[in-house]
Every structure is written in C-alpha cells, then in structure tokens.
Amino acid sequence: MAILGTVGLASLLPARGGAATGLSHATVFVIGLLFFLYGARLSPKAAWDGVKQWRLHAVILAASFVLFPLLGLAAEAASKPVLGPELAKGVLFLTLLPSTVQSSIAFTSLARGNVAAAVCAASFSSLAGIVVTPALASVVLGGAVRVDGSAVASLTAQLLLPFIAGQVARRWIADWIGAHKPFLTLVDRGSVLLVVYSAFSEGVVAGVWHSVSVSRLGALALCCAALLAAVLAATSLASARLGFARPERVTLVFCGSKKSLASGLPMAAVLFPGHELSLMVLPLMLFHQIQLMVCTVLARRWGREAAGGEAITEVSSSPGPRYAAAEA
Template identity: 65%
Template sequence: MPRPNRPLRSHLPRRPARLRVDPFIAALLGTVAVAALLPARGAAAPAFSDAATGAVAVLFFLYGARLSAREAWEGLKQWRLHGTVLAVTFGLFPLLGVAAHLLVPTVLSPQLYQGLLFLTLLPATVQSSIAFTSIARGNTAAAVCSATFSSLFGIVLTPLLAAVLLHTEGGVSPGTVLEIAEQLLLPFAAGQVLRPWIAAWTARHRAVLGLVDRGSILLVVYSAFSAAVVGGVWSALSLPRLAALLGVEAALLGLVLTATLLVGRRLGFGRGDVVAIVFCGSKKSLASGVPMAAVLFPGAAAGLVVLPLMLFHQLQLMVCAVLARRWGAQAEGAGATAQPAAVQALDPVA
C-alpha cells in the first residue's frame, strides 16, 4: 500500500541543533584553569599525586565491575566487523600518529607531538560510540560489542604500543608496562572477579558511580596540570602551536572518518554495520586516556600529553554529532526501521 502523502518538510533532513560544549569538557577546562591559578605545590603535590593514583585504581576497578564478559563473548559472532574496528583503532590510528612526526618541529612541538601520538594509541569510547550509532540508525548491538572489545584490548595494547612508539620520544620505557599492569590491570581484574556479587549494586548506583568516574578524572587532570604549571611546561605552548594542533587533529579525524567509511563499503558491510564501524573506529577515549597518561607520564609531562586528547575528544563529539543526526534523518526519510538490515542499501553520506 502506498504511503500517505506527508508534508514536504518531513522529507528534508533535520536541521542540526546548535552545538553545545560537552559539560564534562567544560568541567575539564575549569579544572585546568584552577590548576593554572592554584597549582598543588610543596607538600600538597605528593598528596594530590597519591590521590590521583588511587583514583586511577578506582576507575579501572569500576570498569571491570561493569563489563559483562558473557555479552562480550557473544558478540564475537560478528568478528569481521570487530576486527575492522580494532584494526583502525590500534593499526591505522597509530600509523597516522607516527606519520605526523614529519610535522615536528615546524608545525608541532615535540611535547605536543608526544601527546598527539599518545591519543592515537588509545581505545575507542564506549558511551558516545554506541549513542551516535543509535542516533544514525546503525547496528547498535555491534557498536556495543566493538566498543567493549576496544576498551578491553586497550588496557593491554595501549601500554604495549606506548612502550614501543613513545620510547623513542623519551616518554615511556619498556619497564613501564609492568607498572601499567599493577596500576590498571589488577584493579580491572579485581572488578571482573567481584562482578557477580557487585553488578546489581553498581547498576542501582549508576548515577553516583558516574560522578565518581568524572570526579576521579578531574582529580587526575588537576594533578597532572598542576605539575605542568609548577614545572614550567606551559612555556613551550603558544597560541600558534595550539592552533596548529587543532588543525592537525581535524585532519586526523577527517582521514579516519573517510577511511572507515571506505573500508566498510569495500569489505561489503551493510549500511548499519558501516555506521557502527565509522563511529566506533573514529573515537578515542578520554576516560581511559587520562588515567593511562597519569601512569605513563608521571610529573609535569602528563599535562601537555593530556591536552591534545582533551581537544580531540571535544572535536570528535562535535563532528560525529552532526554526522549521526544527518544519517539518522536520512534513514528515517528512507523509511528505515529499527533493524539496520532494512536499509543496507542506503548510503550514509548521500
């Protein structure tokens, strides 16, 4: 039966809502401002450093307690899709990061390049990857599994890649991998072991634990940026360098978004799967990156290392929000249902 006529306006893509700064990014910027004006000095500095170390352990314990291993293993049925996302996250991204060394020192300072390379080694985000895939009417179930696998593999692969690639930059030594295992893997494993007993409790208190997550990250950021201020690291940062960094990160994000879209098509994935690959493969996790940076780059160096990640995080949210709304409007206009298979022939960027 033919569809009833609808107003012309309903056939047009929805106009994107005005972009807003992520509240958490605003809190991070506020924390950086406080660290710049009132950095932890003297006896307070070690206290904040120890508190940040404890916050990192709490973060990864909660990650382990929340991750359902059973759901992750069930998602292995779509191994081609997950393998594609992992190859982009831990293969293509690091290769682009290594290639960016050609921009040192003319475009990027060595310190900023170190932070840029570090962000290319991180796993994908979980929440935003899933949310954007859902908004774009993609394969949300696949996005859940891919983002989960990325986070799980990142706990091991990110420190290993950092030990290999950042060692030449003077930031990480191979011996740091053992320290990573102690500070990240052990709390994560403890959370997994205790999950059968505390999973229901964490689900009931999700809002409170979310505040604990964000508060822990803010504490780590304050400690890192305080050390950077006291150590005089910010003297290496100028406005032209900051603008150049934003330009490089925009190019990096554009390359990866294009590559994931083309690779997904070339490998014969349906429209819903391509959407999941694009949004899971193009993200880098701030929640994982900040605590990892605190372990890998103790002291003043962590401040400039975290800065490129903070900027890239906001950039990826803004760009992917526009893409997700546009693709979702196109899918709705084409009569797509909640099942991605119904619109496999739809081009997400048409």
C-alpha cells in the same frame, strides 16, 4: 566545559607540596576505581555474543591500533617543526589509545546503529588497550616513554588488576551497577577531571605553559581535526567496501574513530614523567573535544536520515493512496 574549567583552575590554583602528594594518591585510587567499574560493566555473555561479529570487531581494532598509529607517525613527522617535539609526541601518543566506551555507544545509538556491537567493540578496544597501548608506545616513542619494570607493575596494579577484580565482582554487584548509572557516570567524569587537574597542576608548577603559544595551539587543533577527518573518511570507505549493513557501518565509523580520554590520561600518568605530562596529554584533550563535537553532528544527521527512511518504508508498505503519496 568541565574539562576547560578544570584546566583554568589548575592554571590559577595548581596543587603544590603536600596537596600535590595527596592529589597524586587520590588520582591512583580513582584510576583503579574507574577500571574496576569498566570490568564490572562488561557482561561476559555480551562479550561472548559479540565475538560472533568477529569481522566487524577486527576491523575496528585495526582502525584503532594500526590505521591510527600509522597516521600518527605521519602527523608527528609533519607537525614537529610547527608544534615542537613534545606536542608532536603527544599527537602520536593519542593515536595509540583505545576507543572510547560511553561516547561510542551513545553516538551509535543516536545514529541508529548496532548498539550491542558497539558495546562489545568499545569494551574489547579498552581491554586490548591496557596491553597494546604501552607496547606500541615503547616501540614508536622510544626513550620518551617510561616502560620499565616499575611502569609495567603500575599499569598492572592500576588498570589490569582492577578490571579483572571488576569482572570477578560482577556477579554480586551487577544489579547495583544497573540501578546507579548516574553515580557511575559521575565517577567516570570525576576521575577524568581529577587526572586533568593533577596533570596540568604539575605543568603549571614546572612552568611548561610558557612554551605554548596561541599559534601553536591553533596548529595543534588543526592537526587533531585533520587526523579525525582522515579516520572518519577511511572507516566510512572501508565499511562500504567490506559490505557491512548500515547498522554495522555506523558502529564501525563511531567506534573506530574515537580515542579515549578516560583511558588515555591514566596511561599517560604512568608512562610519562610528571613535568612532561601536561604537554603530552594536551593533544588528546583537544582531539577529545573535537571528536565529540563532530560526531554529535554526524550522529544526529544519520539518526534523522534513518528515521526518515523507516517512515517512508512504513508508509510505502501500505496499499492505496498512502502508497502513491509516499512514492510521489
């Protein structure tokens, strides 16, 4: 709801002139702060422990950076006649992004999956995305993406260096971070809203919204829903075929099917020209909303099923009438 409200605010009161310049500088700052906090949150010990489950993490990374981009190429080709080239490229761009961190972990926990593995998998995906996403974008998007010396320097300065600084500073601020999680959540969400407002303000000032009709938005939503359904089905099937236990299967489905708005918006702001940015990130914003709604339903249902199974197991392990009743 906050994202939709921010889009509405940018449509009615877009930043112009000096305000737009100040907003641009503020956006650069909050993006760096966001990735600094990502680095500070990732415990090196937890990351090392997570490497032990390398098979699970390899499949999740393959879902994020191999399966998704392949589906994205197909979706771009199929949707371009309906959506137009800009929105179709936006669909392809969202498939190149890393997995989410907070929602992947939250859904895994709600569905009673392997939370520790989810923490590691989501963190690995975000870290890999700093390098992999721009590299993939330069290959599959060609001239639409701005990957030159200045873009690489911007990505390094805004994303990679703050992440490394957060890892270095973790030894001094880890306790403070653990004690101020609500504040950090506010920073996470606030940074996303600021980038959304900046991107859509530029789009409104440039007049790009006159080219987006209601029918195209509906077609875009269907395209995003189809992408999510395909990846959920593929990860569910792969987790069963590869013989993962139920907790790891839950982790694979939720971490392998997400795309990060928090990482994607800053990357798009660096990689794409300002007047194209709002259309390029619109598919990502829609996909983000759809994945949250769908995965909330799935996580709650799987969590109830797991809780019911544990209760039956507990009763069944007791002798006498209770065992017979449970069997009945």
